[in-house]
Amino acid sequence: MSDEKILTETELDALFRDMSAAGGDIPDSLVSRIVADADTLALDRQPKMDFGLSLSDHIKSWFQIPRLATLGIAATIGLWVGYAPPSNIVDFYPLGQESITVNDFLFSIDAILEEG
Amino acid sequence: MAFDDQSDVSDEVLLRAYGRGDRVAARVLTERHAQRVWRHARHVLGDASEADDVAQEAMLRLWKIAPEWRAGEAKVSTWLFQVTSNLCTDRLRKRREVGLDVVAEQPSGDVDAVTSLEQSARLTALNRALDELPERQRQAIALRHLDGLSNPEVGEVMGISIEAVESLTSRARRMLRETLGKRKAELGFGDV
Numbered sequence: 419m420s421d422e423k424i425l426t427e428t429e430l431d432a433l434f435r436d437m438s439a440a441g442g443d444i445p446d447s448l449v450s451r452i453v454a455d456a457d458t459l460a461l462d463r464q465p466k467m468d469f470g471l472s473l474s475d476h477i478k479s480w481f482q483i484p485r486l487a488t489l490g491i492a493a494t495i496g497l498w499v500g501y502a503p504p505s506n507i508v509d510f511y512p513l514g515q516e517s518i519t520v521n522d523f524l525f526s527i528d529a530i531l532e533e534g
Numbered sequence: 535m536a537f538d539d540q541s542d543v544s545d546e547v548l549l550r551a552y553g554r555g556d557r558v559a560a561r562v563l564t565e566r567h568a569q570r571v572w573r574h575a576r577h578v579l580g581d582a583s584e585a586d587d588v589a590q591e592a593m594l595r596l597w598k599i600a601p602e603w604r605a606g607e608a609k610v611s612t613w614l615f616q617v618t619s620n621l622c623t624d625r626l627r628k629r630r631e632v633g634l635d636v637v638a639e640q641p642s643g644d645v646d647a648v649t650s651l652e653q654s655a656r657l658t659a660l661n662r663a664l665d666e667l668p669e670r671q672r673q674a675i676a677l678r679h680l681d682g683l684s685n686p687e688v689g690e691v692m693g694i695s696i697e698a699v700e701s702l703t704s705r706a707r708r709m710l711r712e713t714l715g716k717r718k719a720e721l722g723f724g725d726v
Contacts, residue, residue, distance in 0.1 A: 424715035429723045433660045434679040444572040448586050452568055452593045456560035459597045
């Protein structure tokens with residue numbers, strides 16, 4: 419009994435080949451949309467500036483940078499020497515030419531503190 | 535990363551580069567895979583606009599997973615086919631739930647009018663016959679005979695054994711031969 423109402427394997431394969439060959443090319447507009455999606459996601463992933471850090475976080479971040487840390491230390495030492503210098507530090511001002519402004523300022527601060 | 539220097543770079547390396555922000559890598563991956571993804575969607579769904587949506591969604595999922603992609607876990611092409619197949623299956627199920635009868639579109643080609651009409655009739659008939667197949671059989675046939683994947687590759691995409699692939703395609707082929715055999719003469723196949 420012959421299979422007259424049924425395609426042969428060869429005939430079916432021919433149909434598959436026709437359909438595969440007629441697949442066409444992906445539209446350029448679709449390619450553009452796919453690439454645009456990729457670009458958008460890539461931009462979203464780039465790190466942003468975070469302005470929500472607390473003040474202490476900001477200050478800590480300064481001291482994570484070596485040069486600023488050095489500057490901070492130098493500033494601290496400068497304030498210490500200026501306000502309450504150790505006795506063995508030589509005063510480089512010529513004798514009789516003290517900084518009246520600074521001493522006056524310091525004396526007035528002391529006066530205010532004594533008065534309470 | 536220059537666009538022209540990417541021919542020797544693997545898909546995995548490109549995807550991880552994209553995950554770190556290299557947009558040129560995404561262009562190369564699009565060049566390599568978008569066409570196949572789109573054509574698979576067209577073969578399964580038979581509708582150009584649905585195929586466009588599925589292809590764009592499949593590639594978008596690839597971009598999203600890029601930062602988490604683990605080396606050696608899967609081939610990018612296989613993963614894309616899996617995602618595309620699943621998206622197509624979802625669409626086919628929705629179609630059947632809604633009772634939609636989609637008439638498959640045929641792309642135009644540079645052939646003469648007679649050949650074009652005959653070819654168009656054949657492709658329409660094949661699409662209709664494919665639409666009558668159970669989803670898994672349709673998927674297997676599209677991957678194997680329209681997208682040109684080997685049986686092991688089809689098995690990898692569908693998550694089944696090679697024997698299961700052969701069984702699905704064998705049953706699908708039998709059904710297609712019987713369905714289309716009723717229209718043998720009008721499809722241009724003469725009696726033997």
